[in-house]
Each structure stands twice: as structure tokens, then as C-alpha cells.
Amino acid sequence: MAVHQSTHRGSGFRLPSFRRDGAVSAPGSVEAGALTARACVFASARVLMGFVFLWAFLDKTFGFGYATASGKGWVDGGSPTEGFLGHVAVGPMESTFHSWAGAVWADWLFMLGLLGIGLALTAGVALRLAAFAGTVMMALMWVAEWPPAKHLSDGSASMSTNPFADYHVVYAVVLVALAAVSAGNVFGLGRLWARLPVVRDQAWLR
Numbered sequence: 001m002a003v004h005q006s007t008h009r010g011s012g013f014r015l016p017s018f019r020r021d022g023a024v025s026a027p028g029s030v031e032a033g034a035l036t037a038r039a040c041v042f043a044s045a046r047v048l049m050g051f052v053f054l055w056a057f058l059d060k061t062f063g064f065g066y067a068t069a070s071g072k073g074w075v076d077g078g079s080p081t082e083g084f085l086g087h088v089a090v091g092p093m094e095s096t097f098h099s100w101a102g103a104v105w106a107d108w109l110f111m112l113g114l115l116g117i118g119l120a121l122t123a124g125v126a127l128r129l130a131a132f133a134g135t136v137m138m139a140l141m142w143v144a145e146w147p148p149a150k151h152l153s154d155g156s157a158s159m160s161t162n163p164f165a166d167y168h169v170v171y172a173v174v175l176v177a178l179a180a181v182s183a184g185n186v187f188g189l190g191r192l193w194a195r196l197p198v199v200r201d202q203a204w205l206r
Contacts (some may be wrong), residue, residue: 043124043186046178049171050121053134057114074111081106084144089153091146113137121178124188128206131179135172142168182206 059066060080063073072078085101088094100106113133120130148163160166184190199205
């Protein structure tokens with residue numbers, strides 16, 4: 001008995017993908033189109049995440065009036081950590097964060113972390129190192145806000161909307177994902193960075 005293939009197979013709408021040589025692949029090239037789209041999505045996420053960290057650094061440095069009031073920036077003598085860590089009101093590290101608030105070493109470490117992670121993500125280099133540093137930073141900030149608590153130390157409502165999956169966790173997962181897929185290779189300097197002798201010899205620098 002003869003088996004006839006359906007004439008409707010593969011008739012779904014597909015966008016063509018564009019290869020590096022400028023040629024347009026056939027609409028049936030699902031894998032090529034998917035990979036190209038995936039790479040662009042991850043590259044876009046990388047740049048946006050980079051801007052999140054860079055903007056935090058710039059706002060805290062110059063006091064643009066968003067999270068940091070005008071005239072309260074780092075260049076004006078303000079402390080990038082005093083406001084946040086000094087007002088921690090819940091969690092197992094509450095007293096520890098209070099002791100760190102406003103310390104020179106904490107200010108420099110925090111600001112260099114924001115700048116370094118932001119530049120690495122934007123440029124698409126050292127994503128593994130950026131993912132590690134960013135995850136540590138997000139973990140500390142998660143502990144500082146302590147989403148599992150329903151109430152603060154003074155008994156008032158914490159206003160936590162989720163006991164675990166807040167934006168710090170999401171950011172950390174995105175950072176790890178960007179490093180895992182080498183998101184710096186598209187719209188970034190990832191390929192050039194990977195060719196450097198020191199980076200070839202030290203995989204953790206990629």
C-alpha cells in the first residue's frame with residue numbers, strides 16, 4: 001500500500017533568516033532561523049542587563065535624581081551603600097549589613113562591581129566572571145531584602161510579594177544563562193576576547 005505524504009506538511013508561516021554572507025536562507029531552514037533569532041535575543045538581553053548595572057553605577061555616582069537624589073551622588077560625598085544597607089530591617093544578616101553601611105571598602109567594592117559587570121555585559125566580554133560577580137551581588141541583595149519574611153524586625157508588613165523568586169534571583173539566572181550561551185559573540189566583542197592568549201589559557205575569563 002502506497003503511503004502519501006500530506007501536502008500541508010511544513011506549510012506554517014516562517015520568517016527567513018539572514019546569514020553572514022548576506023544570502024537569505026530558505027523558509028524551510030528552521031534550525032538556521034531559530035539559532036539566529038536565539039542569538040539575537042540573548043545578545044539583546046545581554047545589552048539590556050549591562051545597562052541595568054551601568055545605570056545603577058552612573059546614578060549612584062552622579063545622583064541623577066532617580067534612585068539617588070541630586071546632590072547625594074558618590075562624587076558629592078554620598079555613600080552608595082549607606083542608604084540601602086543602613087535601612088536593612090529584616091533577615092539573618094541585618095546587623096552585619098548595618099556595620100557595612102557606608103564603609104569605604106564596601107562603597108568601592110559595590111561600585112566597582114556595578115561598573116565592571118555593566119561594562120563586561122555591554123561589551124560581551126568576560127561573561128563568566130561577570131556572571132559569578134553578579135550572582136554574588138544579587139545573592140547579597142536578596143539576603144538584605146529577605147523576601148521569605150512576612151514582617152520586618154519592628155513587626156510591620158514586609159510587603160514581600162514572593163518568598164523566593166524576586167528580581168534578584170531572575171537577574172542571577174539571566175547572568176548565568178548569558179555566560180553559558182556565550183552571548184557576547186553577537187553584537188559584542190566575545191569572539192575577539194576569546195582569541196586573546198590569556199583568555200584561551202584561562203577559560204574562566206571567557
